Amino acid sequence: MCLAIPGEVVEISADRPDIARVAVSGVKRLINIGLLGEKPVPGEWVLIHVGFALSKVDEGEAKAVLDFLEGIGKSYEDELAALRDSRIE
Amino acid sequence: MRFVDEYRDADKARALSARITALCEPGRAYKFMEVCGGHTHTIYKHGLEDYLPEQVTLVHGPGCPVCVIPMGRVDDSIHIARTPGVLMTSFGDMMRVPGSGGNFFDANAEGTNIRMVYSPLDSLKIARQNPDLQVVFMAIGFETTAPSTAMTVLRAAAEEVPNFSIFCNHVTIIPAIKAILDSPDLRLDGFLGPGHVSTVIGCRPYEFIARDYGKPVVVAGFEPLDILQSIYLLMRQLDEGRSQVENQYTRVVPWRGNAVALRAIGEVMELRPYFEWRGLGFISHSALRVRERYATFDAERKFDLPGVRVADPKACQCGEVLKGVLKPWECKVFGTACTPETPIGTCMVSPEGACAAYYNFGRFSRQRVREASRT
Numbered sequence: 001m002c003l004a005i006p007g008e009v010v011e012i013s014a015d016r017p018d019i020a021r022v023a024v025s026g027v028k029r030l031i032n033i034g035l036l037g038e039k040p041v042p043g044e045w046v047l048i049h050v051g052f053a054l055s056k057v058d059e060g061e062a063k064a065v066l067d068f069l070e071g072i073g074k075s076y077e078d079e080l081a082a083l084r085d086s087r088i089e
Numbered sequence: 090m091r092f093v094d095e096y097r098d099a100d101k102a103r104a105l106s107a108r109i110t111a112l113c114e115p116g117r118a119y120k121f122m123e124v125c126g127g128h129t130h131t132i133y134k135h136g137l138e139d140y141l142p143e144q145v146t147l148v149h150g151p152g153c154p155v156c157v158i159p160m161g162r163v164d165d166s167i168h169i170a171r172t173p174g175v176l177m178t179s180f181g182d183m184m185r186v187p188g189s190g191g192n193f194f195d196a197n198a199e200g201t202n203i204r205m206v207y208s209p210l211d212s213l214k215i216a217r218q219n220p221d222l223q224v225v226f227m228a229i230g231f232e233t234t235a236p237s238t239a240m241t242v243l244r245a246a247a248e249e250v251p252n253f254s255i256f257c258n259h260v261t262i263i264p265a266i267k268a269i270l271d272s273p274d275l276r277l278d279g280f281l282g283p284g285h286v287s288t289v290i291g292c293r294p295y296e297f298i299a300r301d302y303g304k305p306v307v308v309a310g311f312e313p314l315d316i317l318q319s320i321y322l323l324m325r326q327l328d329e330g331r332s333q334v335e336n337q338y339t340r341v342v343p344w345r346g347n348a349v350a351l352r353a354i355g356e357v358m359e360l361r362p363y364f365e366w367r368g369l370g371f372i373s374h375s376a377l378r379v380r381e382r383y384a385t386f387d388a389e390r391k392f393d394l395p396g397v398r399v400a401d402p403k404a405c406q407c408g409e410v411l412k413g414v415l416k417p418w419e420c421k422v423f424g425t426a427c428t429p430e431t432p433i434g435t436c437m438v439s440p441e442g443a444c445a446a447y448y449n450f451g452r453f454s455r456q457r458v459r460e461a462s463r464t
Binding site (some may be wrong): 003047064074075078 | 153181205208210211214234285347439
């Protein structure tokens with residue numbers, strides 16, 4: 001749970017403006033974007049921590065963080081597995 | 090060295106290493122604490138200590154939220170989980186943290202229902218789906234995680250979910266840093282400030298460290314080059330006789346933090362008068378509890394808790410490791426009685442814990458250094 005992982009915003013929920021669908025390493029899940037002062041638009045990247053977007057990041061930073069996370073191995077795999085099981089709505 | 094082999098920016102790392110070395114005063118030893126467990130992980134994983142001159146030592150701090158939960162709070166959670174009709178939920182990282190009578194997995198083997206979740210929102214959903222059960226979320230984490238718990242409580246309140254509550258164990262980083270600064274055991278020259286916590290609290294809360302204690306602070310990113318560059322910035326401040334808060338991680342950390350997140354915490358939670366930290370003991374105003382107005386979502390008010398303080402096992406030296414007084418390998422049980430498979434202390438449980446990070450990566454790096462020095 002200590003990790004913050006980058007995800008690309010795919011769409012903002014039509015009826016729930018605090019919920020967005022994001023793609024993280026091929027997994028698409030809903031997350032909460034209610035903590036962001038400035039809401040993201042599809043195509044933008046966010047850092048996700050325990051189901052909430054913590055901050056917006058640019059694509060270059062997102063890619064660098066992804067490279068880094070893929071390099072750390074098991075902790076990232078565990079985090080992705082947990083995210084896959086998540087059913088936030 | 091792993092870093093040279095694997096990391097694409099090895100040349101930049103070597104250049105930073107040379108600049109750090111050039112700033113070392115002859116005969117002076119430099120000790121910097123990396124507060125965050127994520128930094129510890131990077132340092133061991135990439136063998137960053139091999140890139141530093143011998144005069145510069147990195148000391149691992151208390152910034153792993155799993156590691157600082159005392160045994161008594163684990164026992165209290167298991168006590169709640171044993172109440173008939175309770176479904177407890179927890180981040181996976183907490184499942185193997187030992188209490189005095191075993192961890193969450195052991196408790197489940199004896200009949201409790203403690204389920205792993207990714208997000209507090211998953212816990213809230215479980216509560217909605219199981220109206221006949223009391224669903225309790227074991228909330229842990231620094232200011233990085235507390236806003237998510239707070240937002241979940243706000244949502245539970247808005248949706249009037251009566252069977253959801255949180256067992257609040259959120260801690261705040263600043264009092265822990267202050268406790269370390271006031272500890273006579275350790276002399277530090279500066280701090281690598283935590284990255285993700287700072288996205289929420291910003292950089293200003295560290296200013297007292299620079300102003301009152303005269304120590305530089307550099308808020309650092311998580312990649313190997315971020316950490317080396319931050320060490321260089323600390324060395325430059327010392328060289329120029331400055332002590333300031335600098336932000337190396339501007340890509341993600343705003344100077345003023347995240348106002349929405351801070352408001353959410355402040356709405357739902359308030360500071361406790363004191364809280365016990367594993368290894369550091371009781372620290373004033375160092376943790377959060379649920380405010381009275383959200384009492385129906387507070388497991389501490391809903392359930393009777395034993396609240397018994399449990400001393401750490403005698404053999405365990407997590408306290409010294411968390412304060413940076415001991416390196417992981419200097420603990421008596423490191424790697425023998427205490428391993429990631431059968432952890433005695435919390436520092437071995439979480440992958441961000443200094444002992445687990447060192448066990449998984451660092452010992453190989455040291456071995457390589459030793460082997461290299463023999464040939």
